[in-house]
Amino acid sequence: MKHSVLTTAMTFGLLSAVSPFGEATVRQYAAPIGHSDWVLTQSSPLVCQLEHGIPSYGTAVFTDKAGSGNSLHMTLEMLRRPQVSGHARLMSVPPSYKPGMEASLMANVQVYDGFNTMLGEQLSWQILTELEQGNNPTLFYKDGYSRLGDIEVALNSANFRRSLNEFVDCVGGLLPYGYDDVAISVLNYKLNSDELELESLKRLRKIVDYLRHDDAVVRVEIDAFSDSYGGRWLNFELSKKRAAAVKDFMVTQGVNDELLVTAGYGERRHVASNKSPIGRHKNRRVVVRLTRDNSLEPSPMAQKALTPKIAKAMASQASSTASASTGNAAPQ
DSSP states (O other), X not given: OOOOHHHHHHHHTOOGGGOSSOGGGEEEEOOOGGGOOEEEEEESSSEEEEEEEETTTEEEEEEEESXXXXXXXXXXXXXXXXXXXXXXXXXXXXXXXXXXXXXEEEEEEEEOTXXXXXXXXXXXXXXXXXXXXTOEEEEEEEOSSSTTXXXXXXXXXXXXXXXXXXXXXXXXXXXXXXXXXXXXXEEEBOTTSSOBOHHHHHHHHHHHHHHHHOTTEEEEEEEEEOOSSSOHHHHHHHHHHHHHHHHHHHHHTTOOGGGEEEEEOXXXXXXXXXXXXXXXXXXXXXXXXXXXXGGGOSOHHHHHHHHHHHHHHHHHHHHHHHHSOOOOSOOO
């Protein structure tokens, strides 16, 4: 998808003084106002993703995921990644309908040879804020492809606000725990019982809640163990009963029975000494392990719900490509 740089420059009103490299050496990329699309490509309690296509350059992708270890980040997915590492300037550039306002430096960032550029949480939110205010965050850097290989890539704030509202709503609905938080769970039982302790029951409910939303989980292993208090055969039977109880609970909560695999090991595979109450407590456990196939995300239901919006954006970009000039060199 190619658009003339002259059109892009006129769309944004980017002055040559803004560029740290000089007008003659800059290749500019941005979506024209009439074809600036912001699309929420993933929206679920597990992941939120907002994308902005930049013709002839690539895509700006804002992503946030469920879980305590995840945070918002922005990735510039480039059709041609830099061939050299170096510093880049991220500027907030006012559009042409804000005369008298000057561009301001947001941050100095690093670009790496052969890699897409990724920005962290704080700077990603700052970029979203600048877009919300109608400004166009613009990155200036050297890509190393030629003497005239300096790049100026801008995010167009046109048509942004509605998609931002949808994205923020999605982020607010993310689960506080993700796959890494529930992939392996150890549940403990009361003495001589198949009844879980309160904290373990809460943990099991969290696992079930996660499974309701993640269609990419393809297997759930439920392995139960006992302490050595009582007879060996009785403990073996008790461990099988405990595994079955966990499975039954998950099925009653709507988890697909075909995902669940149970096993009881009795007194085998102790993790602590059985000579103390604390050790026996640790051995009375069920280990729940989730296996995920990442090729199955996002969920088919979420993809189906988003298809009309994605199709509209793709059609808009296709129309833009057909009507735009194919030149991409800076005017001399």
